[in-house]
Amino acid sequence: MPVPDLFAAGLARGWTTYDGSRLEDDLTLEADVAIVGSGAGGATSAEVLSAAGYKVLLIEEGPLRTSSDFDMQEARAYRSLYQEAIGRTSKDGAITILQGRAVGGTTLVNWTSSFRTPPQTLQHWASEHGVSGLSVEALQPWFERIEQRLGIAPWAVPPNANNAVLQRGCESLGQHWAVIPRNVRGCWNLGYCGMGCPTNAKQSMLVTSIPALLDKGGALLYLARAERLLMQGEQVVGLDCLGMDDRCVEPNGQRIRVVARHYILAGGGINTPALLLRSQAPDPHQRVGKRTFLHLTNFSAAQFDERIDAFSGAPQSIYSDHFQWRDGIAGPAGYKLEVPPIHPALAATLLGDFGPENAQRMAELPHTHAMIALQRDGFHPDSAEGTVELRSDGSPVLDYRMTDYAWNGVRRAFLSMAEIQFAAGARAVLPLHADAHYVRTPRAARELIEGLDLALYRTRLGSAHVMGGCAMGDDPRQAVTDSLGRHHQLANLSIHDGSLFPTSIGANPQLSIYALCAKLATELGDRLQKS
Amino acid sequence: MHEPSLNRRGLLKVGLLGGALLAGGGLLSRTLSASADGAASRFFVLRDSDLPMLRRLTPLLLEGSTAPSDMPQVVQTTLVSLDLGLHHLSPALLSQVRQLFDVLSLPLTRGPLSGIWSGWEVASDDQIRAFLQRWQNSSLALLRQGHASLLQMILMAWYASPAAWAHCGYPGPPKV
Numbered sequence: 001m002p003v004p005d006l007f008a009a010g011l012a013r014g015w016t017t018y019d020g021s022r023l024e025d026d027l028t029l030e031a032d033v034a035i036v037g038s039g040a041g042g043a044t045s046a047e048v049l050s051a052a053g054y055k056v057l058l059i060e061e062g063p064l065r066t067s068s069d070f071d072m073q074e075a076r077a078y079r080s081l082y083q084e085a086i087g088r089t090s091k092d093g094a095i096t097i098l099q100g101r102a103v104g105g106t107t108l109v110n111w112t113s114s115f116r117t118p119p120q121t122l123q124h125w126a127s128e129h130g131v132s133g134l135s136v137e138a139l140q141p142w143f144e145r146i147e148q149r150l151g152i153a154p155w156a157v158p159p160n161a162n163n164a165v166l167q168r169g170c171e172s173l174g175q176h177w178a179v180i181p182r183n184v185r186g187c188w189n190l191g192y193c194g195m196g197c198p199t200n201a202k203q204s205m206l207v208t209s210i211p212a213l214l215d216k217g218g219a220l221l222y223l224a225r226a227e228r229l230l231m232q233g234e235q236v237v238g239l240d241c242l243g244m245d246d247r248c249v250e251p252n253g254q255r256i257r258v259v260a261r262h263y264i265l266a267g268g269g270i271n272t273p274a275l276l277l278r279s280q281a282p283d284p285h286q287r288v289g290k291r292t293f294l295h296l297t298n299f300s301a302a303q304f305d306e307r308i309d310a311f312s313g314a315p316q317s318i319y320s321d322h323f324q325w326r327d328g329i330a331g332p333a334g335y336k337l338e339v340p341p342i343h344p345a346l347a348a349t350l351l352g353d354f355g356p357e358n359a360q361r362m363a364e365l366p367h368t369h370a371m372i373a374l375q376r377d378g379f380h381p382d383s384a385e386g387t388v389e390l391r392s393d394g395s396p397v398l399d400y401r402m403t404d405y406a407w408n409g410v411r412r413a414f415l416s417m418a419e420i421q422f423a424a425g426a427r428a429v430l431p432l433h434a435d436a437h438y439v440r441t442p443r444a445a446r447e448l449i450e451g452l453d454l455a456l457y458r459t460r461l462g463s464a465h466v467m468g469g470c471a472m473g474d475d476p477r478q479a480v481t482d483s484l485g486r487h488h489q490l491a492n493l494s495i496h497d498g499s500l501f502p503t504s505i506g507a508n509p510q511l512s513i514y515a516l517c518a519k520l521a522t523e524l525g526d527r528l529q530k531s
Numbered sequence: 532m533h534e535p536s537l538n539r540r541g542l543l544k545v546g547l548l549g550g551a552l553l554a555g556g557g558l559l560s561r562t563l564s565a566s567a568d569g570a571a572s573r574f575f576v577l578r579d580s581d582l583p584m585l586r587r588l589t590p591l592l593l594e595g596s597t598a599p600s601d602m603p604q605v606v607q608t609t610l611v612s613l614d615l616g617l618h619h620l621s622p623a624l625l626s627q628v629r630q631l632f633d634v635l636s637l638p639l640t641r642g643p644l645s646g647i648w649s650g651w652e653v654a655s656d657d658q659i660r661a662f663l664q665r666w667q668n669s670s671l672a673l674l675r676q677g678h679a680s681l682l683q684m685i686l687m688a689w690y691a692s693p694a695a696w697a698h699c700g701y702p703g704p705p706k707v
Contacts, residue, residue: 003707072704075612075691085619093676190705198707247619311701344701345691349683354663358686359595365699391623434667457667457675 003199006207007066015214017064020224020243023254029221031057032528034239034260036226036275039105040513041497042266043205043213044146045521050216052525057258058213059241060222061267062101062248065108066206070196074345077195080248081109083270090386091399094456095296098464099268101248102196103222104206106268107510110464111193111315111341112182112202114152115507116143117515120329124379129502130473132483134516142515150183150203152511157189160313161306162339165369167318169420170337175322180338182314183510191312191341223248224256227394229263229279234491236263262528266497266517269293269466273388273499274396276470276480282489285477288470289388292398293504294463295374296384298410299340299350300417301361302369302426303438309366315341316508323373323416324506330380333409335373336507337417342370350432350460361430361438371421373413378468378503380405388469398466407454410461414452418445432460465509470499485520496520575618576625577610581632583651585610585685591659592685596698605689613688628684631677644674 011017018027032054035042042058050056063080070077078086083099090097100106117139125131146152159167159179170177187201200207214220223244230238243254265272273289281288320337327334342350344365351361351368361368377383386400414431419442421429428438429445433452439445452459472495473479476488485500487493496517498509505512571579589606597605617625634640635647642648645662666678689695696703 072707073691075616075688078691079616079619084621084624085616087620087624092672093680188707190707192704249619250622312705344696344699345687347699348686348690354592354682354686356595359593359698362596362690362699365701393623395621395623397623456672457679 003067005066005068006200006211007064008068010211010214016217016219017214018219018221018224018256019064020221020241020254020256021246021252023243023256026255026257028257028259029057029219031055031219031258031260033057033262033264034258035059035264035266035496036239037105037266037268037271037497038103038205038210038220038222039100039266039268039497040107040205040510041268041517042105042264043107043209044514044517045264045266045496045524046213046218047209048518048521049525050213050218052522052529054525054528056213056218057260058210058218058220059224059226059258060103060105060220061225061244061271062103062222063246064103064220064222065196067196067198067200070192070198072190072192072195072198074195074343077109078345081196091389091397092456094461095294095400096462097270097294097398097466098462099270099466103210103220104204107204108196108206109194110508110510112184113316113319113338113508114147114150114181114183114511117512118325118506120325121503121506124329125502129471130475130478131502132474134483139515139519142519143511146511146514146518147181150208150514151185152181152183154179154181155314155317157187157314157317159317160189160191160310161308162310162313162341162369163316163318165302165304165308165424165426166320166337166339166371166420169422169424170320170322172423173420175320175420177318177320177322180317180319182317187314189313191315193315194341221256225251226267226275227278229275229281229493231279231281231490234489236490236493239263262492262494262524264521264524265470265493265495268497269469269499270388270396270398272495272497273469274390277388277390277396278394281487283480284489287478287480290469291378291471291502292386292388292400292469292499293378293467293501294386294400295336295465295467295504296377296400296406296410297372297374297462297464298413299432299460299462300371300414300421301351301430301432302371302421303364303367303428304369304426305367307366308369310339310342310368310370311344315339320420323412324376332412333380333383333405334376334506335409335413335416336376337420338372338374340370340372342368351430352432352434352436352460369421369426371417373410373417374465375406375409375413376504376506377406386469402456410454410459411449411452414449415446418442418449434458465498465504467498467501467504467509470495471502472500473502484523494520494524574610574614577614577617578632580636582610584632584635585613587651587654587659588681589685591656592682593689596689596695605694608692608694609685609689612692613684616684616688628680631680634677
């Protein structure tokens with residue numbers, strides 16, 4: 001029986017949506033609250049505020065794609081559901097940045113891992129970054145509420161073979177591992193979360209908060225780029241959006257003027273600071289776009305005698321925090337260990353080399369395991385960090401600068417991953433680096449890794465978690481918003497997304513964004529009532 | 532790590548020249564390749580001027596992933612897939628890719644930067660491998676970036692195609 005397309009059914013019931021690629025004239029839209037970005041922060045805020053009785057307009061640059069469109073083909077998913085058709089990288093081109101760009105934002109394509117913000121991170125924000133009111137106790141009810149809303153629970157099914165390697169390796173070395181909580185209901189265990197869930201099991205914003213918004217009479221505008229905020233004194237008085245062509249590549253000439261009482265930016269790290277920069281919004285202390293973090297990720301592949309089929313089954317179900325906090329919150333770089341799903345197109349670019357060597361590595365795909373280490377950047381003064389800049393055409397790019405401290409974390413992560421892979425029974429391990437080759441013993445791996453020239457382009461680097469760039473904090477000299485997400489200079493502007501984080505999270509960030517933004521949106525709703 | 536034949540001074544010379552040429556890359560692509568601005572027939576983005584380079588490079592990068600007799604069809608499939616991907620890139624990224632292709636294709640830059648002096652059609656496999664190694668180890672970050680982009684674009688374009696999956700034991704997506 002075909003899976004019912006919940007979103008298509010809602011549209012047929014008369015939900016209010018505007019397709020920016022099909023406008024015949026310029027358009028003006030009015031709302032109580034206009035929200036830019038339909039991912040974790042924006043859609044959660046939209047659901048909360050529309051439930052509180054406000055007229056909400058949710059604006060998304062990307063296209064509307066729903067379960068019946070999700071055919072699990074890498075090429076189609078990458079070009080239609082990801083920022084810059086998966087071409088987004090750091091400014092130097094050395095770090096691939098995976099971010100969603102479609103109705104539902106990154107929640108549409110993430111791998112469903114749902115962690116509460118670690119207590120160490122919240123304490124660090126309070127003590128070092130002037131963040132108030134976000135203690136573990138203050139956030140607990142918000143985490144519980146979201147976990148219930150999105151069906152978040154530790155994955156109860158046995159892990160797929162790719163995740164089982166991480167579990168087995170850590171177990172045999174006496175290192176920490178645990179089961180990952182996932183935001184799914186009735187998951188088919190297919191393994192294609194990164195290409196849009198074809199069964200609507202993933203509780204992404206597309207099947208939860210956005211339908212809730214639209215059922216309450218809210219509106220969705222998609223294929224519309226938020227180009228510029230219009231400001232008078234300390235007020236935002238309008239938002240100019242550009243209709244996009246149906247590939248979401250170029251503006252199509254139609255303009256949408258949005259007028260609202262309150263504006264929320266929720267385009268995520270990179271796009272939210274970019275909108276403020278394009279708008280030349282007040283930024284007296286030059287904080288916008290600064291301190292952007294990535295959970296910079298390096299990779300280790302391994303071959304096993306048995307089949308791993310890392311393209312099949314829930315992509316992430318086991319993690320290890322053994323190396324996350326071990327050396328103190330601000331000691332040598334800590335990292336989280338997880339595994340990525342590996343489908344052929346991405347695998348071919350990750351496994352490296354070309355010609356017969358690449359072909360040989362690809363031929364072993366069913367027997368290939370991959371592991372990733374996510375660096376907890378932003379906690380140490382020598383940490384790598386990024387700055388969002390605008391290109392000459394106004395589009396954003398992240399200038400992320402590596403440091404010796406960061407490379408040291410990458411090297412230790414290569415060592416940790418190889419050790420775990422061998423402990424789990426790998427017959428050969430390949431740190432993903434241009435000068436590396438498969439090695440067959442832990443000792444050979446150590447020697448190889450210690451000798452690697454860790455440099456940009458030679459080392460395969462990625463990120464799926466952009467955080468920071470519009471930090472929250474009570475000191476306007478350090479932060480773009482206060483601890484309630486209110487812009488320090490513009491009275492009716494808030495930021496509700498991952499760009500608020502003063503450092504990286506130290507865990508996949510979606511649940512941190514949901515819970516924080518549910519809290520901020522609820523408090524905003526209360527304030528709007530009183531004013 | 533560098534090829535023995537590329538001594539430091541040689542690299543430095545190429546490096547300085549390359550920097551100057553790349554700095555003018557935008558200008559070059561506008562002035563010298565104006566005739567190649569339109570897409571080649573049956574492509575959205577790829578231009579006639581891009582094709583000789585891509586048609587020589589692609590089979591080399593994909594060697595071993597398919598039977599030699601299938602390679603012409605594999606190259607065609609890869610280019611169609613690459614073209615569709617490029618067709619969805621942001622204008623800023625697409626213009627970077629075009630500059631990369633121009634630098635590799637325009638005679639004025641191709642020889643000094645890639646070592647492919649007499650044109651892609653007549654370049655030997657060894658010359659192309661030498662070019663790839665030279666860019667991977669270049670002192671110029673732009674060439675190292677170019678090397679990484681070329682490999683990633685072409686490998687990704689091929690392995691996203693169902694025709695590539697038998698080689699890598701990928702059964703394709705399940706039925707829903």
